[in-house]
């Protein structure tokens with residue numbers, strides 16, 4: 080609450096309606112941004128209207144710094160590596176109006192708590208769909224054509240000569256691809272893969288997707304889909320229902336030649352079951368942009384498997400998409416602070 084000429088104003092937007100002109104620096108809402116390397120486009124937008132405080136290091140702020148940074152702020156600009164729970168809301172205090180995450184995933188935010196306190200929550204769907212789909216195709220190819228394994232052979236002396244059967248892997252052309260979680264990213268991945276000559280796309284999920292007919296994809300129950308697929312791509316969103324969705328039973332339904340790719344969340348896979356499937360040859364290989372935990376310790380068992388490609392959660396890391404994500408996040412904050420419709424607000 081601020082006092083202006085004897086009038087008590089609840090928010091920045093009311094001050095603006097009173098035609099008091101551009102707010103002075105002391106009247107500006109304040110934002111805590113949990114990384115210093117957010118693309119300029121987002122930070123510059125925020126700075127036009129807000130006092131912006133950036134966490135100084137390129138790692139997630141330790142808990143104590145997150146709590147300190149958010150104290151008294153009007154808005155929080157965060158990402159998937161920041162756990163936003165009751166303690167953070169309490170530390171922020173009553174000024175907090177909006178939390179905007181620079182991500183499409185939002186399972187790191189306690190939405191119940193936000194709702195209780197009437198705090199808006201913004202996220203960044205759509206703008207990263209292409210980048211994640213592109214990376215999904217890249218991991219699929221890196222896994223099937225054994226790119227990292229082959230690269231290592233150059234340095235470890237394994238490349239002795241051109242050999243007829245050395246470093247061979249299956250092509251995508253003529254194969255059956257199953258997409259589990261046929262939302263925006265799953266569908267875009269299928270569109271990109273069409274160019275590789277896939278014979279059949281299958282998908283599973285709770286409902287039919289009208290877009291599937293353009294793509295030429297058929298919906299099947301997961302138990303019928305898995306035994307038919309040469310490639311299984313997981314783009315399932317994380318939720319309590321999808322935790323450890325890919326378990327031993329599902330890996331056992333896959334072909335021994337199957338390649339499994341996950342670019343959604345590590346938590347949707349029972350990782351021990353995946354490791355077992357890779358070690359025993361239950362499936363041929365896996366390509367993962369996501370895993371548990373993140374970052375994965377360098378001595379983790381998963382990293383010792385030659386048939387597993389592991390990438391450090393860079394699905395959305397296209398330059399264009401990260402710029403767009405920063406911009407949408409900033410606009411989510413600015414519009415929420417002015418009580419205007421946000422570009423991408425989560426319904427609480």
Ligand SMILES: O=C(O)C(=O)CO
Nearest residue numbers: 159181182183184395
């Ligand atoms: O946006 C997300 O949810 C990510 O995982 C990172 O882009």
